[in-house]
Amino acid sequence: MCSKEELPKNLSDASSIPKQEIQEQPGVQHEMKPQPLVHHLPTDDEHIEEYKASGKLKSKIAIITGGDSGIGRSVAALFALEGCEGIAIVYLSREEKDAQETKRRIEKQSSTKVELICKDIGCEENAIEVIDTVVKKWGRIDVLVNNASEQHLGENIQDLSAEQLDRTFKCAGIVGFTRSLSLQLICKGIRVNAVAPGPIWTPLIKASFAPEMMEEFGKDVPFGRAGQPSAPCYVFLASNDSSYMSGQVLHPNGGKA
Numbered sequence: 001m002c003s004k005e006e007l008p009k010n011l012s013d014a015s016s017i018p019k020q021e022i023q024e025q026p027g028v029q030h031e032m033k034p035q036p037l038v039h040h041l042p043t044d045d046e047h048i049e050e051y052k053a054s055g056k057l058k059s060k061i062a063i064i065t066g067g068d069s070g071i072g073r074s075v076a077a078l079f080a081l082e083g084c085e086g087i088a089i090v091y092l093s094r095e096e097k098d099a100q101e102t103k104r105r106i107e108k109q110s111s112t113k114v115e116l117i118c119k120d121i122g123c124e125e126n127a128i129e130v131i132d133t134v135v136k137k138w139g140r141i142d143v144l145v146n147n148a149s150e151q152h153l154g155e156n157i158q159d160l161s162a163e164q165l166d167r168t169f170k171c172a173g174i175v176g177f178t179r180s181l182s183l184q185l186i187c188k189g190i191r192v193n194a195v196a197p198g199p200i201w202t203p204l205i206k207a208s209f210a211p212e213m214m215e216e217f218g219k220d221v222p223f224g225r226a227g228q229p230s231a232p233c234y235v236f237l238a239s240n241d242s243s244y245m246s247g248q249v250l251h252p253n254g255g256k257a
Helices: 070-081 093-109 124-138 162-171 175-188 232-238
Strands: 061-065 086-091 113-118 143-145
Touching (some): 061 124, 070 086, 070 093, 086 093, 086 124, 113 124, 143 232
16 A cells, blocks of 8 residues: 555556556456546545536436446546436446445535446346436436446457457447437437547456556557546536537547547
């Protein structure tokens, strides 16, 4: 464990990732070393800058899939600080410890209520159950963050199994789908946007890359480092600040074109 003097004072300083063992998909945050830094969810050992909220999501109800850790945890925390009334976090059974920690920290630092829903949304029936659960509890859904994902690396497409391909497309959104869905739903007053992050230090990375690759992770982008899962761009897209935007994709990717 690092001492407080050794911990970074801002997110850009947190760039060194040592070689480490690969995890099973989709990865869990509590087994990562170093832990991803989320500047708006301080613990006793973190002392980096505080997020300044302004009530952009006051009284909103949100669903965040994969909200137990990584970018999903960061989104959940920011939504809570911005005034969400309730957040439903959807996660897998293996991620129970991370999900409980996310709930504990959010409810300790805000008035937001967190509903944990252990479901694999790769199954359509489960996805429908999630929606029904949230509507039954809060009566509506204002924001959906479809963040749960998998990734499988391979040098050749022949290395990918049919099962891996199926799981990836069932859990991960694509740019074309975002734009098409936006055109379908904009007449109903529903905006659809996406975020396409670059190299961000999350459990998904530790479950995807070989140990020898992790030390070099993120060093090939212009910033020369991996990013941390700080997610204010999700607040922007979920709030009225982006009320004239739909079908768009934001790229927090370290300056890569």
